[in-house]
Amino acid sequence: MDYISTRGNVGKIGFIDAFMMGLGNDGGLLVPSVIPVVSEETLKQWRELSYQELVLAIFSLYTNGEIPEQDLKDMVYASYSTFRDPEVTPVRKLKDDLYLLELFHGPTFAFKDIALQFMGQLYTYVAAKQNKKIHILGATSGDTGASAIEGVKGKQGIKICILHPHGKVSKVQELQMTTVREDNVLNLSVDGNFDDCQRMIKDLFADLDFKANHHLAAINSINFIRIMAQTVYYFYAYFQVAKQTGARTVNFSVPTGNFGDIFAGYLAKRMGLPVGKLILATNENNILERFVLEGVYKPGDFRTTYSPSMDIQVASNFERYLYYVLGEDAAQVRALMEQFKSEGRIVISGDALRKVQEEFGAHGVQGEECLTTIKAYHASAGYLLDPHSACGVAAADKYSGEGMTVSLATAHPAKFGEAIELCGIEQPFPAQISALFEKPQRQTRVDGSLEAVVRELEAFYQ
Structure with a gap:
């Protein structure tokens, strides 16, 4: 397995080099040169695996044997040892045709833990094996920052800086990042929105x-x-x-702003998983919904919503999907991304748009619909959804009747107490979250300029 860029100007590289490169050196996103496809027989064998065993089985298709088997196993089991549920990502039934995939049982109560706990282990492994300094740099709309910090805080040879939009994440999200006291952690609170933070990271x-x-x-x-x-x-x-219902095909409803989580579902489908429709749930920042329904990818006016982790206009993973929907034509992707940079929009039509609409559904959930969904499922099923998970469920309900659907619950409701209070619902906070409010914060506020961020980074990296 080699990795290449969506823009075609990165030669084939291996797994660890792809991991360390992050963004392609040509500005594109790295993808496998060939997506591995698993057979029906393999899927049958995988059905009985534990979560950790399944991780190892899937990773083995992508790692090229670059990591010794025991080392990889140690990292995987260490990554998920901190999760509060032995299944890691348990599935709960909400109603006959709708299940919920709980992704919030990790240390920061959000789905980002599932990937970032492993990535923290892998960065630590590479830093030790290659005797490298590693300076992790990221932007967050709320959950990525806390999960990434949790994965590498205090680790030798690693520093981490996270940019978050000042005043535009929930209080719990802010506290999870800024109450960490380790010297290898820097939080920059940036005047602007998440798209501003993400643009600076890419620059x-x-x-x-x-x-x-x-x-x-x-x-x-x-x-x-x-x-x-x-x-x-x-x-x-x-x-x-499938084991509980006998369903042969399952739809997935995914709350997403950066197109990463739903792209993971698209990748699973390309690998041979019997996925029906991928339902893309957004909020008022609904650029992705418009793309699915009309073929127009164009940022609109930024909105602050009850689901702040999805308050994103420019989805960083969109380019990966564009690459595949255009037949892996890197030159065309490169031209369209240049067009987007100069004109601020991309339009697709014809066969490409029909392909998008065959693979995806979409629904932009407005604020009142989000709160109504939280209240309705709390009353009918006794289940408390966070506002992001509520967007996923609301979108799944729009496609009710089209088969069995799994909706992704991406965060614990305690992370978004502001929205839950608006629903008139009292919720007990987990002890780990309640304790955050007693801790001092440490963050640096900067203006929304790249120059200000660079000054802070250069001082931090010395």
């Missing part, structure tokens, strides 16, 4: 001299290894639901 990774001189490594979903790790729970959820 810094595209500056190859800065990237090399400062040993930058990516934690965001621009790093393919994060997508690969998230692919596992689609297989696991399918197997659990």
